Amino acid sequence: MRTLYFDCFSGISGDMVIGALIDAGADPLQMEEELKKLNIDEEYSLSWGKVVKNGITSTKFDVILTSKSEQPHEHSHNHGNEHSHSHGHEHSHNHGNEHSHNHGHKHSHNHGNEHSHSHGNEHNHSHETEPNHSHAPHNHHGSRTYKQIVEAINEANLNESVTNMSLAIFKKIGEAEGHIHGLPLDKVHFHEVGAVDSIIDIIGAAILIDQLGIESVQSSAIPTGSGHIHIDHGVYPVPAPATLEILKGVPIASNVIRSELATPTGAAIAAVLAEKFGTLPAMTVESIGYGAGTKTFENHPNVLRIIIGEIQ
Template identity: 35%
Template sequence: MRIAYFDCSSGVSGDMILASLLDAGLDFEYLKKELGKLKLAGYKLSKRKITKSGFTASKFDVIFPKTRSRLKERPLGEIKNIINKSGLSSKVKTLALKIFENIADAECAVHNIPKNRIHFHEIGSTDSLVDIVGFAIAFEHLNIDKVYASSINLGSGVVKTEHGLLPVPAPVTSVLLKGVPIYSGEDRFELTTPTGAGILKTVADSFGFMPLMSVETIGTAAGTFEAIQQPNILRVFLGQSAKELDYDTDSVIVIQTNIDDMNMVGTEHMMEEIFAAGALDVYFAPVYMKKSRMGILLSAITKKENLKKVIDAVFQETTTLGVRVFEAGRYKLPRFFKKINTEYGSMNIKIGKSGNKIITSSPEYRDARLLARKNNVALRRIYEVARQK
């Protein structure tokens, strides 16, 4: 399964989505040929490489003659006619129309008018048509099956529109991104446009951390403004889902903190309580901290649904004032347990496989320890006997 992941740490717009996909391998001549089927006149397409904050990125523009405005008010019905009468594939038409329908629904919610009375201003312009239909063309041509995206940076301040100055995010953008993780920073301009929001809200399966994937190519798009906090770029990662590999995959949350001001006698109790809260694993590593003080790096791994309980346990059982939290992907061998009989009694063996091949096997520690004590033999002997089986 081919997937695309969009890193929206500097927001997202329609032209940047298309530029990132061009940078990732979408053929520009093919895009121009397909967009020509819309029969829209009076514009040219431009793609060029630029440097943005030290990063090489692609910039995509729809260029109009100086005597012609880029804006043209179009009702939804006219946009549908343009797309439906084109020679584009049915898949491209369906996706493009779905994006416009979702944006129209948001417009209806903002202006409290029925959909048949919606007139698009910025969204109805030729460049927005190019961005949305161009994305649908790219989606089909690059054989993308699933789309994922990060949380979205909105920007801040105000934006100039046909309705005058509006706060960022614009009202339509706000409605489109209901239920999507969003945030804003110090950059005082619009980082996420209604077109970009409409595209991702329509096609993204989820928003958040990058899924487990094998990356084939990365595309980088440049925005127009110079951001303060980070480069104004949009990145797309194209590749295969890790689920097509011969491993089980999932995601876990890693919680870490450095501690150098508590009595380490209680580390056993600390570990037990964090495990009891739902941690999958807990471990300590010695670290040198400021002023050359010896301390420990506490790491706990948990599933997302137990995150709060595990963090609560860390705060309850340690002296730390803060923790670091990040998501990590896991590749796991499919595993199963098999009961074996030995001269000392029965015990479970954990077996890991890849495909039909056994990669590893190991006696279950608790079973081995019980047999060692019961038979008054060394634990090492139990392991030796088990491995012979």
């Protein structure tokens, strides 16, 4: 049985999942085409490329919201240890205090110590952000409801497997948000999780898992990190309330890193798709992928590893 194992030694987020799947050999261009069925492609562009995280070459995936998007920008800008070059037919977006230099082939430079190379003819935007769900203040005008997201998925004419995976993951997050805020599912507004980038992360992950012919999913225990984060409603402990609610019944691993390691989207992908949680199962390994997070830790590679192979 073709099995995917999430090795979450540094947590899990939606963008890390997609980065790891691409790194393991999935086709991001086919994903990009499938995502157009949602009819929101004017609101975003996609970027992927190689970065090195504490000595591990991995793939960084980003969703960049365009000016046409009415979704709230949930991107916290990171002007630290990242250095990114994008080559291709692309548009270079300059947000905030980043310095963007365009010479000839439109190279976007973020000065720091990480190197990312993205090659291709797709519209590639290189833009470093914090993980997609950085709990920025939400905007109800720009948010999407659970009901709207379900309708968009059902109308997108995606294949049955992708549709079912995507709906199950959104339902898991919607139920958690509803429980925390005391709302029925159809009244839930996806502020932190409803931005375009999160919709792309969830449906994109489902597309790539389906594309790779995965028949079963297993996962390690999920480290959530520690410390505190700022969300719409104030300062909360890590894991955030929605993440903890989503991880009910899922083994949580202890971790001393003072940062949010598991986002609601990443937690929901693992909680919904994994049939078992534990150590790496006995398998014949076929491919391995590393998906980079944006945060950089001094002695710890911030990557998600996925292992794909056959279980007899």
